[in-house]
Amino acid sequence: MSSTSSSRVDLRDHVQDQDLSEEYLSSSSRDYSAGSSPLTTPALSDEEFDFDVPSEDALLAPTQAPADGSEKYIMVIGGLGYIGSHTTLELLREGHNVIVVDNLSNSYKTVLKNVRMLAAHHCKVNNVPMPRLRFFRIDYRSKAMHVLLERYSNLVMTVDATSGKQVVSYQSRIAGVIHFAAYKSVVESIQQPLRYYRNNVCGLVNLLQELERFNIRNFIFSSSATVYGSKANAGLPLKEEDLIHHQVKTQNEAGETTIVEPTIEGLSCPYARTKYFGEAILADVAEADPDWRIVALRYFNPVGCDPSGVLGESPRGEPTNLFPVLTQVLKGDRSNLNVFGSDWPTRDGTAIRDFIHVLDVARGHIAALNWNSKKGNGFSTFNLGSGTGTTVLEAVRSLEQAAGREIPLALVDRRPGDVGMCVASTERAAKELGWSTRESITKCAADLWNYVSKVALRS
Ligand code: UD1
Secondary structure, X not given: OOHHHHHHHHHHHHHHHOOOOHHHHHHOOOOOOOOOOHHHOOOOOOOXXXXXXXXXXXXXXXXXXXXXXXXXXXXXEOOOXXXXXXXXXXXXXXOOEEEEEOOOOOOOHHHHHHHHHHHHHHHHHHOOOOOOEEEXXXXXXXXXXXXXXXXXXXXXXXXXOOOOOEEEEEEEOEEEEEEOOOOOOHHHHHHOHHHHHHHHHHHHHHHHHHHHHOOOOEEEEEEEHXXXXXXXXXXXXXXXXXXXXXXXXXXXXXXXXXXXXXXXXXXXXXXXXXXXXXXXXXXXXXXXXXXXXXXXXXXXXXXXXXXXXXXXXOOOOOOOOHHHHHHHHHHOOOOOEEEEOOOOOOOXXXXXXXXXXXXXXXXXXXXXXHHHHHHOOEEEEEEEOOOOOEEHHHHHHXXXXXXXXXXXXXXXXXXXXXXXXXXXXXXXXXXXXXXXXXXXXXXHHHHHHHHHHHOHHHO
């Protein structure tokens, strides 16, 4: 037996037998990002485990349907982060069984409990059964991922159409994968490019190989408007076709063929390049194997939180995005907001962004999953944005209104790598996915303030 297969068996035994106590949970945490690559970590002993969410909230939920081994799941990698947790919640509210994979490197286990509690409440109010929620605290790049995927697979015998021979292959109970687990700080990516490439690019490649092994080819990728690079500065809404990865041939009404070649323009930082490379790799994978159905969702600026005020954005480490920084100012952890640049060619001199409520983003993932299952074909891209541009000052005003207090500002120089304007064209997502935003920036601000006043101010 090879060393790989023996460690696999050891780990599987371990995963099944582990008594998953709270103590165990809090005592084990390894940040793979900081040390050696998990792919070369030889010992797979006590880091990987799973547990059903603590049962205290289960009292709230109606009975779950009994498991018969045929249930389908959506796997959410990075499912306890800011966008991941809201998407997990929406998936549960929509009746999907969910497997969350998260190493808690930028999230907290309390998020899991809160997600379950909100989903259970929703199910109780609507008198529907609570879907299954399974959590695995593992780094998606670790070998434990293989074990996990194996655990949700069945071996099936099929007959190869060409050779007529019987072949054994995996059939997974994971119907689709949403991949959020990536680093996202522009500034950090400039300081630590290899860390970003290792997680966001190498991690993705290894994950795709594992998924292929288990015949899971329905994949939703967290991309970003950052892939449009300096095209954003043209001042026009960004269309998906502004960034393509392979040549596109189109025909006009007169039957003339136009060939559009892929071009990229002004990617501003390593983070942006990781998202670009990620998309390019996915486009190549789908081109090579037509069984893949891959959607890259290009997020604009997700903000706000669930109106319950229980879930929010609570990154570990120093936040750099606008709304988390504003949260810190409201909490009194910072004296003021530094407004980066007041000389942009915009209505008030501050940069324009397309802010979108995180629950709209979450619903965009469900729309993409549904579309991918029915109509997905190769590699597709969709913007998740509102189509409305809001300046930084306007965003600040909306939060001031929600909070009923002034936010102290300092106008400072532009931040390196920033663009002046970044707004989505929303046509493709509306037409193909049947998805558009429901919430306004006012609602984003109100929900954020609700979270800050209920939770963040007390912590
Ligand atoms: C950028 C990327 C986005 C990515 C996100 C992840 C682009 C165009 N966008 O978003 O794709 O998903 O990072 O981190 O590259 N601001 C301040 N003061 C602050 C913080 C921010 O004035 O303390 C300003 C910024 O200069 C910017 C706006 O607020 O004009 C939004 O900034 P931020 O929230 O960091 O997001 P983006 O830079 O737009």
